[in-house]
Each structure stands twice: as C-alpha cells, then as structure tokens.
Amino acid sequence: MHSYYLTTPIYYINGKPSIGHAYTTIAADILARYHRLSGKQVFFLMGTDENSQKNIEAAEALGREDVQVYLDEMAQVWKKTWEKLGITHDRFVRTTEQDHYLAVEKFWKAVQEKGDIYQGEYSGLYCKGCEAFITEADLQDSLCPHHKKAPEKIVEKNYFFRLTKYRDELLAYIASHPEFIMPSSRRNEIISYIEKFMTDVSISRASMKWGIPVPGDEEQRIYVWFDALINYLTGIGYGKDEKKFEQFWPADVHLVGKDIIKFHCALWPAMLLSAGLPLPKHIFAHGFFTIDGEKMSKSLGNVVDPIEVVESYGNDVLRYFLMREIRFGEDGDYSFARMEERYQGELANELGNLVSRVCAMTGKYLEGTVPEKVDYQAFSEFIEQYHSSIQVFEFDRALDAIWMIVRQANQFVEQQKPWVLAKEERTEELASTLYILLESLRLLAYLLLPFMPETAEKILEQLGISSTQKTSQPFFDLLVWGKLEPGTKLNPGTVLFPRRESRES
C-alpha cells in the first residue's frame, strides 16, 4: 500500500488558535481525507511548538509559575479546537514530550558528527516575535516589520550550524526538483535568499532557561526553530520506531504559510542533508489572508476564532469558504459578507436545493426508489480536473469542478422538467431523468467527502447508501458512473443548508 505523509506547522500556543491556523490545518485535513479515500496509508501529523520564548512570556504575563502546567493547558485548548473542527490527524507532537527530546538529541548528534556544528560568538539582533536572528536590513524604522517591536541585542557564545556549506547543494536540488518548493513564486523567493543572504545560523541560546538542552552542554538550550522542525521526524518514530520512520519518510508534503518558508525551504533541507536524510517531496507555502481587508492582529482585536465560525455555520461551511474563496498559494481576504453570499448562493441555493429537489421528486414520482440505470457520459472531464487539481494543491479548482457538476445537474432539472414529464405520463423519460440526477448526487457526495465530509455523509444517507456500503470499493471505482443500484430506497433527510437568520452587519 502506498503511504502518504503530510504535516502542518506546529503552532505556538501563547494564545488560542485563529482562523489562520485553521486554514492550513483544514487544507491538510482535506488532503489527508482525499488520500485515505484513494486507498493510501496516510499519516497526518500536527502538534504544538512549546519551547518558544513567546509561550514562556505568555505564562509569565499571566503570573503562571509552572510553565509546563500552562503549556499542558494550552496544548489541550489547541487539541480540543482541532477535535471540534473535525480534523483527522494521526499524531499530535508536543515539543516538550520525551519522544521529541530523544529525536532532537539524536539529530543534533548526527549533525555534529558530520562536523556541521561549531562554537562561535553571536552578536546581533533577535526578534522574539519571529523567534529569529535578524539583521539591520530586516528592520523598518528600527522595528521588526512583522511585530512592530524593537529586537533584542544579543551577544553570547552559541553553537552554529554550517548552513552555508549546503548553499550549492540546495540550489542544485531546487533547480533539479521544480516540484520541491511550491508555488513557483515562493521558489524564486527562496533561491534569491539562498544566493544572496543565507549565512550560518546560531542554533543555541545561552540565556534561555526553557527548551531542550544542547547535548553535552547543559548551559545552552537548542534554538527553538532547530528543535521545532525536527518534530516532523519525531512524529513518525525517528530514533524510536525505525520501521515506521522508513515507511513514512520522506514526507510527501509540509504545508506551511508563506511567513515561515526560509525555515522550511532553506534551513530544514540543509539540516536534513547534514543528517544524511532525504528531503521532503513538496513544501507548499500558502498565502496570508486579511479579515475584511485588515491584517489580523491581536492589537486590532480582529482575530477570528474558528470555533465561533463553526458554531454559527458548521464545519463544512468554513472548510468550503476558506478553500473556495482564497486561492491556495495566494494572498486573500476573509470577508463575512462574502461568506454569507456563498452560503446563500452556492451552498443553499445551488447544492442544497438540488439535493432536496431531486430527492423530493423521487419521493413524489417514484415512491422514493432508485429507478433503472441509464448511461450518461458527462462529468468525466470535471472528475479529472478534480483529481489533477488536488495533486497540485489547487483546492479552489477542485471545488470549481464539483460546482460545474452541481450547475449542470440544476440545468438538467430545468431542461427536463420532471414535473411536466410526470403530468404527461412520460414515465420512462421521467425515470431515466431521475436516475441521472440521483447518480449525479452520488458522484457529488463522493467528490465532496474530503472537502465537506458532514454534508457528503448526509447526501449519501439520503440516497440510501449505508456507511458500510459507502467505502466498500476504492474511491476511484466509486467515482465511476452507474454505481447507484436500482431499487435502493431513499431516506428523506433534513435540509442541508437551512436559511439563516439575517445578521446585522
């Protein structure tokens, strides 16, 4: 069986998850569900980045003396959010856990044995918000442009990683593997960074009291990014379960936001080359979105809590909206007005109505029973577009393909007018029209499963497809015309997207 290993970033837990964190996580969940349905053995990794100064400061600001207890509580908040959002990860790594400490130690030693760690003095700037060593050139008006704060000046003895040793090898790898960094705009950005700006990097901190100690030098703690990236190995058993590790490494894809590409596309691959491990197949960096045109920030008070959105709209609507509205890989905007529009238009009027009309007409004219099969060849190009788009992380195009089917099916209803066929007693035509529509709904439900799992399940249930029958065949076989069996009894169900109370804006 083929394996598919995918990851999200491990997030800092100095606050609650935002809709930005949910975005990457939902995209990963869609991929995980798609590849599982496709018959692959999927391993979907998530986690929390806990050895960060930000987390420690958040604990201190709350007067919490026991940092670990604070982290335990916050990790729980994050896990619960993903549970509530229906995320289907296989493992959740916390970087304060024992397995991770052991993995980091093993990795550090491998890099050290390669001769890639040396001691030196770091004298320069550090932005706690970015958890990164930065230079004067990164600043705007003497402040970090991302966090609008003055960086700390640091002079300390540190361990350094010989990142520059890998410059040529990295550039050659990127050139010969165009699919390694996606989309291509990010690839160009990284090439320019590696060529012009990349230097060796300090990978320990002498002044930190929290974090993983440097093996053999308890006075120093490992730099949080060097530690955090290794979670991608910890999660699949590096240093603990070699068999599992062999099965899943290299990762098929690391999904990240564009804010952290230097770490993922330069530092991480160089670390792996140093440790003698193969590189991930893809690193996909998506864009950032604003909220109603404004940058999302705590100081503006416009951070959207994904839990609030799903309590109002449900998980599927959030998943649909994020993936349809913001092209994966590009920047975008999250607007509540647009969400309402898509809810009423595409979800309630187009998809919801189609399902309820077709099921109601089958109830009325055919006693709720699936009629004889008929051949119909119309959707194969859309199904192809759906698969090929998901392969290249173009989720909006996959949804476009699904909506082409929704729209064609709605047009087919208008054109065939089953109510006229019934009135004129053209029973054969009526039956074949309804078979085509019901079978279209079945295909739609399967195509929707990765994106809108709850909705897809409801459609399948209404079509009388039981859950055991549902996955009795591989996904690709189920997406073939004519699998809906004549004689199946429909199960009339509830409205998929009920009318919402109009909201004051």
Ligand code: ME8
């Ligand atoms: O960087 N739009 O964690 P983090 C899109 N711990 N995506 C957004 C977003 C927005 N407005 N806001 C946040 C870290 N994100 C490190 C990662 S990995 C080894 C360590 C998402 O909590 C996006 O995925 O700051 C971004 O890369 C991530 O949250 C940053 O999360």
